[in-house]
Amino acid sequence: MTNYPKIGIRPIIDGRRNGVRESLEDQTMNMAIAVKELYEAELRYPDGSPVQVVIADSTIGRVPEAQAAAAKFKAENVGLTLSVTPCWAYGSETIDMDRTIPHAIWGFNGSERPGAVYLAAALAGHAQLGIPAFGIYGEEVRDADDPSIPDDVRQRLLDYAVAGLAVAQMKGKSFLSIGGVSMGIAGCVVKEEFWNYWLGMRNEYVDMVEIERRIQLGIYDKDEYEVAYAWVRENLKQGEDFNPEEWQRSEEDHEKWWEYIVKTVLVGRDLMVGNPKLAELGFGEEALGHGAILSGFQGQRQWTDFLPNGDLMETLLNTSFDWNGKRAPYLQATENDGLNGASMLFNYLLTNRAQIFSDVRTYWSADAIERVTGHRPEGRAAGGLIDLRNSGATTLDGTFAAKDGDGNNVIKPWWDLTDEDMQAMMDETTFHPANTGYFRGGGFSTHFRSAGEVPVTMTRINWIDGLGPVLQLAEGYTVELPDEVAKTIELRTDPGWPTTWFVPNITGEGAFTSVYDVMNAWGSNHGAISYGHIGHQLITMAAMLRIPVNMHNVERERIFRPKNWLGFGTVDLEGADYRACAQFGPLYN
Numbered sequence: 001m002t003n004y005p006k007i008g009i010r011p012i013i014d015g016r017r018n019g020v021r022e023s024l025e026d027q028t029m030n031m032a033i034a035v036k037e038l039y040e041a042e043l044r045y046p047d048g049s050p051v052q053v054v055i056a057d058s059t060i061g062r063v064p065e066a067q068a069a070a071a072k073f074k075a076e077n078v079g080l081t082l083s084v085t086p087c088w089a090y091g092s093e094t095i096d097m098d099r100t101i102p103h104a105i106w107g108f109n110g111s112e113r114p115g116a117v118y119l120a121a122a123l124a125g126h127a128q129l130g131i132p133a134f135g136i137y138g139e140e141v142r143d144a145d146d147p148s149i150p151d152d153v154r155q156r157l158l159d160y161a162v163a164g165l166a167v168a169q170m171k172g173k174s175f176l177s178i179g180g181v182s183m184g185i186a187g188c189v190v191k192e193e194f195w196n197y198w199l200g201m202r203n204e205y206v207d208m209v210e211i212e213r214r215i216q217l218g219i220y221d222k223d224e225y226e227v228a229y230a231w232v233r234e235n236l237k238q239g240e241d242f243n244p245e246e247w248q249r250s251e252e253d254h255e256k257w258w259e260y261i262v263k264t265v266l267v268g269r270d271l272m273v274g275n276p277k278l279a280e281l282g283f284g285e286e287a288l289g290h291g292a293i294l295s296g297f298q299g300q301r302q303w304t305d306f307l308p309n310g311d312l313m314e315t316l317l318n319t320s321f322d323w324n325g326k327r328a329p330y331l332q333a334t335e336n337d338g339l340n341g342a343s344m345l346f347n348y349l350l351t352n353r354a355q356i357f358s359d360v361r362t363y364w365s366a367d368a369i370e371r372v373t374g375h376r377p378e379g380r381a382a383g384g385l386i387d388l389r390n391s392g393a394t395t396l397d398g399t400f401a402a403k404d405g406d407g408n409n410v411i412k413p414w415w416d417l418t419d420e421d422m423q424a425m426m427d428e429t430t431f432h433p434a435n436t437g438y439f440r441g442g443g444f445s446t447h448f449r450s451a452g453e454v455p456v457t458m459t460r461i462n463w464i465d466g467l468g469p470v471l472q473l474a475e476g477y478t479v480e481l482p483d484e485v486a487k488t489i490e491l492r493t494d495p496g497w498p499t500t501w502f503v504p505n506i507t508g509e510g511a512f513t514s515v516y517d518v519m520n521a522w523g524s525n526h527g528a529i530s531y532g533h534i535g536h537q538l539i540t541m542a543a544m545l546r547i548p549v550n551m552h553n554v555e556r557e558r559i560f561r562p563k564n565w566l567g568f569g570t571v572d573l574e575g576a577d578y579r580a581c582a583q584f585g586p587l588y589n
Contacts, residue, residue, distance in 0.1 A: 004045045005079025005168035006052040007161055009035055010069055012085035012094050012105075012118065015061030024087050024113070027144065028059050031084040031108065034149055039161055046328050046352055048415035051165065054078055063093050070096065079168025082106065082160070083122070086144065087113035091121035097131065100200075100588060102164040102544045104134035106153065112144040123563040132543070132562035132584055134160050159560050163541035166349035167587070171200035174291045175338055176272055179208040179298025182335035186463075187524055188298065190338055194469050197586035198545050199342070204290040208303050211267050219286050220266045221277040224323075229262045231323035232312075239430030239447060242496050247436045254433060257442050261312040265322075268313045269330055271295065294345045296336035300391075300438070309434050309443035314393035320354045320414035321396075321422050328414050329354045334393055340526040343459045343471075347530035350537045352413040354397035356450075356529035358388035358500060360458075361493065363519035372492075373485040380453075380503045381479045384515040388458075388500040388529065389493055392434065392445035398498060398529070399428040400451035400478070409451035411531035432496030450500040452480030457534045458502065461547070462523035468586075471542045472551035474518050475533045476504035500529065505553050512553045521551055536560065546581040549574070 011032040014020050036053040043051035054076045056069035060083075073081065081096045086108040096103050103126070107119025119135055126133040136157060138150040149157070175195055181188040195201045214220060241248050270278065274289025299310045316322050317330040331348060333341030334357050344355040365384040370376040377385070400409035401424035402417060412421065431444040439445075459473045479501045481489070490499060504518045511521035536558040542549050543561040561577065568583070569576035 002045070002047060003077060004052065005077055005165065005171070006054050007039055007165070008069070008073040008076070008078035008081040009053060009055045010066075010081055010083040010096060011056060011059045012083050012089045013059035013061045014087045014089050015093075021059075021061060025059060027086050028084070029055075030147060031086060031106070034147060035082060035084060035106070035157060038149060038154065038157060042158060043161060043165070044352060044413070046169075046349070048413070051161070060094050061089060066094050066096070070098065079171065080161070080164030082157070084108075085118050086110060086115045087118065088115070089118045091118065092125040092129075095122050095125055095131070095133070097129075099131055102134070102160070102167055103131065104136060104160045104164075106136040106157065108142065109138040109140065110142050110144050127564045127567055130584065132564045132580075134560065135563040136160070156560060159537055159540055162350055163537050163544060166346065166541050167544045169349050170293065170345065172202070173293035174202050174204045175341065176204045176206065176290045176292035176295040177336060177338060178206055178211070178268070178271065178295055179303065179336050182298045182300045182337070185335055185337055185525070187337035187339035187526060188296070188335065191463055194342075194463065197589035198469055198547060200588045201293075204292060206271060206290075208298060210271065211264055212307065214267045214270075214286070215260070215263045219278060219281070219283050220263060220270065221275065224277070225263060225266060228266060228323045229259065232262050233258060235426050237426070237430050238444070239432040239496070241433040242494070243433060243436050249433065249436075249442060253442065257308045257444060260308050261443055264308075264310060264313040265316050268295070268297065268310075268317055268332065272330055294331045294333070294341050296333035296338050296341050298336040300335060304439045304441050304443070307441040309392060309439045309441065309445070311393035311434065311443055311445045312431070314357070315396060315446045318354055318357070318395035319397055319425075320412070320417055326414045326417045326422065329395065329397075331355065333357060334390055334526075337526050339461045339463060340524070340528055343461050343528035346461075346538060346541060347457070347459055347528055347534065350534050350541065351530055351532060353411045353531050354395040354414075356388070356394050356398040356500060358390045358394060358498075358527055358529055359525055360386060360519065360522050360527045361389045362387040363516050364489070365516065369485070369489070373488045375482060375485045377479075377481065379479070380477055381481075381501070383503070383506065385479055386502045386504070386515065386519050387489065387493075388502050388527065389497050391438065391494070392497055394446060394498045396425040396429055396446075396448075398450055398500065399425045399448045400454045400531070401425045401428045409454050435494055435496060445494075445496045446498050447496050448498050449480070449486060450478050452478050452501070454478045454531065455533050456502065457530045457532065457538070458504070458527045459530065459538060460522065460524055460527050469547045470523075470550045471538065471547050472521075472523055472549070473535045473538050473554075474504040474512070474551070475535045475553055476502055479503050502529070507553050511551045543577070543581075545587050546584050548578045548581045
């Protein structure tokens with residue numbers, strides 16, 4: 001199993017012996033055990049295994065015990081810590097001093113012992129020392145002998161852990177840039193300071209010619225290729241050629257494209273994570289891969305003007321299954337937009353679910369839809385919608401054809417997929433000969449329409465000169481349009497590309513005054529779309545990384561940031577977030 005980061009639990013206790021400390025040992029340690037059981041039952045790593053939790057060897061009442069816990073956690077690969085206490089303890093003597101990982105404290109709200117007083121004192125110590133920490137404090141007073149975790153505390157504990165694990169899992173991993181800048185898209189420019197200082201990641205680079213080299217020299221698993229090719233041709237449906245007749249290619253050309261692009265899928269994966277089979281073929285260096293948790297493929301135009309496009313590679317790598325069955329997706333950003341790739345990575349690590357990469361292409365008002373199609377949308381789309389349509393590729397999970405136990409359309413963690421789910425995704429998808437006006441080298445693009453009434457969150461990291469990274473997000477729902485209406489709109493762009501109609505939740509304020517305002521305020525031409533309303537977890541994660549959030553529609557009561565942030569203002573929370581992130585600086589700088 002992968003050596004994933006663990007959660008470290010620090011049981012904090014009143015250090016006064018001869019009666020006080022001894023009376024609190026069981027209650028304090030039981031708090032730690034209860035949280036450990038919660039995390040191990042509720043949280044999983046990307047491979048589906050339960051999250052691992054480490055408790056300090058003893059309760060922590062004085063500095064040497066805090067030091068012993070820190071040493072154990074370092075040896076155990078702990079990536080975030082949670083301190084728990086039902087009582088008063090010595091604040092600055094017992095806090096965790098590691099500035100490079102997230103910290104939180106749960107102070108028990110009980111009247112018998114002042115756990116809340118310790119919480120306040122310890123968080124004040126964190127603020128003075130400049131070490132951000134999250135404070136967790138239940139609203140209702142509980143009895144000292146009540147072992148349960150209140151619902152409000154439970155939610156904060158989970159939100160903190162989910163975001164903290166996402167931060168910890170990026171550390172030390174690679175972003176692999178395959179190619180350079182695609183068509184002048186600024187998000188393709190690799191800002192190494194972003195990846196290194198804010199995310200703790202390294203950058204790896206290969207030219208796109210490396211894919212062609214490996215294909216020409218046979219640096220891929222030939223046996224797996226035969227299985228993959230047979231599976232692709234049996235399961236993926238080739239759709240209509242929408243090119244003008246004079247631009248259409250022969251069936252023989254199509255077959256050559258299929259053979260080639262299946263190989264690109266294998267090579268793209270091997271570049272990211274390696275493949276021991278390559279060592280058996282005599283390619284030991286290539287077998288190592290690049291240790292990449294995320295990659296990007298430039299494609300346009302130097303590749304796609306000459307060779308079949310990367311749409312199948314991007315689609316299948318980002319999907320939760322392939323010829324080997326269900327498995328975790330390999331995240332790959334279209335057009336090598338690393339900033340959108342990082343947005344996908346944030347969403348993925350928070351949810352363990354495949355991510356949709358899309359162009360944030362067009363705002364359609366209800367009036368415009370009616371003028372063009374004769375149909376006026378109602379319901380969620382009555383105020384207009386945003387057309388999310390990537391130029392040829394996105395995860396098959398984005399069909400939302402998988403169903404949960406209640407029959408709702410969802411994206412599932414890969415380990416929950418059924419054979420029926422996977423077949424349903426493929427049934428909803430067709431692969432069309434590429435638009436040769438855009439892709440002169442041919443290939444096949446992915447087309448489907450996402451199911452409607454699905455809760456989603458659209459995310460984007462943007463880089464602002466002089467400021468650094470900022471994050472924006474919009475929670476909302478997908479919608480569907482009648483078939484003829486959808487066809488009419490698709491034909492205005494490209495009917496061979498994947499389509500998601502998105503309506504953000506409107507608050508009536510700022511960037512969320514209307515659907516148009518959301519589109520107008522979006523910071524780039526791309527967005528990463530995740531199943532579920534995860535905006536609150538993105539905000540928590542961004543605070544851990546010191547990335548300010550410039551646009552969101554998350555209710556105030558769901559937002560959870562370090563207690564230190566309140567020292568920068570309690571009314572204008574957006575401004576306080578900017579000031580706090582500037583003051584504390586990137587997590588790894």
